[in-house]
Amino acid sequence: MGGKRTRMVNHALMSMTGFAERRGAGAGADWVWEIRAVNGKGLDLRLRLPEGIEGLEQAARAAVTAQVARGNVTLTLKLARGAEAGAPRVNAAGLAAALDALATVSQVAAQRGIELRQTAASDILILRGVLETGAAEEDTGPLLAALLADLDAALTAFNAMRAAEGQALAGVIAGQIARVAELASAARAAAEARRPLMEQALRDNLARVLAGAAEADPARVAQELALLVVKADVTEELDRLAAHVAAAGRLLAEKGAVGRKFDFLMQEFMREANTLCSKSGNADLTRIGLDLKTVIDQMREQVQNVE
Template sequence: MKIRSMTGFASGQGRLGVHSWSWEMRSVNAKGLDLRLRVPDWLDGLEVHLRKVMGNTLARGNVSLGLRISRGEEAAGTLTLNKPLLASVLTALAEAEALAQSAGVDLSVTSGADLLSIRGVLETTAIEDDPAPLVAELKKEFESLVSEFVQMRETEGAALEQVLRNQLAEVSRLTQLAADSAEARKPLVAAALKVNLAKVLENADGADANRVAQELAMLAVKSDVTEEIDRLAAHVTAAEDLLATGGAVGRKFDFLMQEFNREANTLCSKALNSDLTSVGLELKAVIDQMREQVQNIE
């Protein structure tokens, strides 16, 4: 499986009969999967289906989906002549003309357009739509939209993966540099332990031998960074394995970055050497950069 980014975008348009529509799907980072849909509620069963498809396809991200549907002018309906009303109008018109003639008043000629403009003579009959064919077509088209959306996430994920691999290579290089610095400082650490041992022995009159041994052991542990270096190397391997596995590995990467940061902090605190401290600070800088990138992995 491929590494995916949590950011993505896809859009589409379609038409069926008198209906036309447009889709827009986009997402940003989130701790989990947050689906926000704006779908006409008269399309029975569509939103449930869309949520199911998105839930089965996506693992993380704040994902919004909008669907806009419009009807063409031909969907307005058909015109119907209200014959009873028209008959009544004509009867009334004839009576009015007869009265006007008897009174010597000439009326203007009434046209067909005048009659049809009278309210109620011409009626519009709405077309009742069966939404089932439209819902079926929208479900079918949504598969292509989701495929385009996932493809964009995978494209961004590929670029993100390359950045992470480069950063992991840098962490690996710095870890080896830390190991070399730790090896080079061993004579200095040994000398410092001897000095500390001498100080302890000077003030050890009447002291508990076990207590003295514990203090010496603590001094040795505080200066040993072998475990931190080994764990950093192990974390690099674990991160590379996650990239190779692919899929929704974002949460695992989040946890792994915490471990990276913990070891780098401990390494700096135990450095007791400017060179090793410098390497530790470089490690922390690269790990922080990795953490920013990891926040975008699905």
């Protein structure tokens, strides 16, 4: 029953780990986007972005969170602006005002017979307001649009890597689920095989108790022994294991972030395996239970990588 379901591999299963780099140029700048991600319980997004580009942080955060549900993600932008961006610039209005002032000074000096030396361009450039060396007030909209277009491409590459790893994870997990199904079937067979031995052992115990205690109530003793049989029965545990196998197969075929659901399901798998071992009372069944715990623990390690 579980075998066919566990062979289904969801090609959309995503890993939480991934890396992508995207280089671009335009709008007077060169840049490199880098996206790195490792496992995390939730989404922890860290942005390392340059300042001075209005709307970049908000747009970048929205772009990543729209495509990533879990993981510790670091988004880095290395930006190199063109040389003209930081070069000194002549303020036309400041220059005009300075030249008007120099003309006025020259005119007044001439009227008073004062001879002034010839003014050099360097003398004018050092006047306040003529030369600007700070960042220019500019429209960063074109640069923002170019950066976000390349971020989309970087995210596409990032998700392609996560999907490839997710496909590999799905194959491994599917094999482990199939192995759990096989062990659960073997446990059911072992439980059936031990049944006659358990019943005979209980009959022998009942006979010994009744023979050694004349005052014992046979009905009461039989009732207590029947309770022991019920407590040793592993049918419910095996039925729940089969249900968990089916649920895991459905998760592999489910789209979207399923990592947390898998985390919870691994706890349920392990709970049934532990109970099976505690109730086995049989070497073969105990061995199968221990094998189950090993496979489930290995599967839990793989599930930690699923988004």
